[in-house]
Amino acid sequence: xxxxxxxxxxxxxxxxxxxxxxxxxxxxxxxxxxxxxxxxxxxxxxxxxxxxxxxxxxxxxxxxxxxxxxxxxxxxxxxxxxxxxxxxxxxxxxxxxxxxxxxxxxxxxxxxxxxxxxxxxxxxxxxxxxxxxxxxxxxxxxxxxxxxxxxxxxxxxxxxxxxxxxxxxxxxxxxxxxxxxxxxxxxxxxxxxxxxxxxxxxxxxxxxxxxxxxxxxxxxxxxxxxxxxxxxxxxxxxxxxxxxxxxxxxxxxxxxxxxxxxxxxxxxxxxxxxxxxxxxxxxxxxxxxxxxxxxxxxxxxxxxxxxxxxxxxxxxxxxxxxxxxxxxxxxxxxxxxxxxxxxxxxxxxxxxxxxxxxxxxxxxxxx
Numbered sequence: 001x002x003x004x005x006x007x008x009x010x011x012x013x014x015x016x017x018x019x020x021x022x023x024x025x026x027x028x029x030x031x032x033x034x035x036x037x038x039x040x041x042x043x044x045x046x047x048x049x050x051x052x053x054x055x056x057x058x059x060x061x062x063x064x065x066x067x068x069x070x071x072x073x074x075x076x077x078x079x080x081x082x083x084x085x086x087x088x089x090x091x092x093x094x095x096x097x098x099x100x101x102x103x104x105x106x107x108x109x110x111x112x113x114x115x116x117x118x119x120x121x122x123x124x125x126x127x128x129x130x131x132x133x134x135x136x137x138x139x140x141x142x143x144x145x146x147x148x149x150x151x152x153x154x155x156x157x158x159x160x161x162x163x164x165x166x167x168x169x170x171x172x173x174x175x176x177x178x179x180x181x182x183x184x185x186x187x188x189x190x191x192x193x194x195x196x197x198x199x200x201x202x203x204x205x206x207x208x209x210x211x212x213x214x215x216x217x218x219x220x221x222x223x224x225x226x227x228x229x230x231x232x233x234x235x236x237x238x239x240x241x242x243x244x245x246x247x248x249x250x251x252x253x254x255x256x257x258x259x260x261x262x263x264x265x266x267x268x269x270x271x272x273x274x275x276x277x278x279x280x281x282x283x284x285x286x287x288x289x290x291x292x293x294x295x296x297x298x299x300x301x302x303x304x305x306x307x308x309x310x311x312x313x314x315x316x317x318x319x320x321x322x323x324x325x326x327x328x329x330x331x332x333x334x335x336x337x338x339x340x341x342x343x344x345x346x347x348x349x350x351x352x353x354x355x356x357x358x359x360x361x362x363x364x365x366x367x
Contacts, residue, residue: 099354101138103155108162109143111200112169114309115239116317124313125341148180153187157349163200164208174208185215189295193348199268199304206269216292216299217274225303227265227283234334237326239318240264240306245282253280253291256347259339259365264312264331268304291347298348313337339364
């Protein structure tokens with residue numbers, strides 16, 4: 001059955017906001033390097049693990065976006081069942097960039113909810129990652145099912161699991177072969193990082209995620225967690241409940257909450273954490289963000305998809321965006337969405353030493 005969401009839940013918001021909005025933030029580069037020297041973000045000897053070895057392209061400065069042909073060597077986009085769009089931000093450090101790009105794949109369909117169901121796009125994260133002013137970032141978006149072969153996986157450092165389905169509200173949900181599951185597990189153990197999202201629908205939507213990450217002991221439950229509201233004015237103006245309970249003391253996952261106070265959350269799934277897992281955040285007494293180091297790689301599970309919607313980054317489309325009483329209380333005012341995504345990506349791939357972000361309007365903490 002589809003996941004039906006009402007427009008109101010008492011005085012708390014119950015619409016589904018899940019899109020990856022455009023934010024006035026520029027990802028500089030998962031690479032900010034020139035002539036073999038890292039400008040920002042870490043050790044010049046560091047490189048991103050997980051199989052990606054491609055070099056960044058050089059540019060003369062500013063924001064440059066280059067379409068990656070479907071025939072790029074090593075790219076899976078020539079697969080008949082893969083609907084893929086690829087972009088790469090131009091390197092702003094001259095010739096000789098020494099850091100390979102952080103290669104990210106987003107697998108699955110976007111959500112259909114948000115403050116404007118079917119009208120709250122999920123492009124914010126991809127647009128953010130593909131923007132650059134001093135580096136290179138490469139993101140492939142696969143909305144159709146792809147075969148998880150070793151060759152496919154070796155192209156990427158980080159894989160983000162969206163709704164693994166033919167339709168994010170109705171299904172059917174994808175299933176993976178034993179060979180694919182084994183390849184995915186090996187990719188993580190050899191240095192890959194996965195970020196899984198859930199809460200796109202009711203029914204058995206968590207099944208494919210559990211198939212892929214279950215070997216780690218982290219799994220999604222089939223419940224529904226609406227979440228709590230830390231401040232009713234914020235919840236009314238943003239159209240979402242708030243995730244605000246962070247574990248800032250566990251050194252393994254403390255950086256996941258660096259610079260983050262609130263993000264939007266509505267009707268997700270709780271997560272079962274293994275004894276050797278690390279709970280980074282809870283909501284309504286349930287685990288909402290769980291991470292685990294697995295071999296050389298990392299598994300990170302988040303219980304909701306609300307953080308993907310444009311409205312939760314910029315307030316675009318929020319019904320109360322123009323209300324005088326909501327000025328200063330909109331998502332762009334109260335949520336730290338870019339910081340949260342930076343934290344999750346960097347935690348998932350800690351060897352990406354050139355990963356940094358430039359935002360002169362609202363700077364984030366680079367760690």
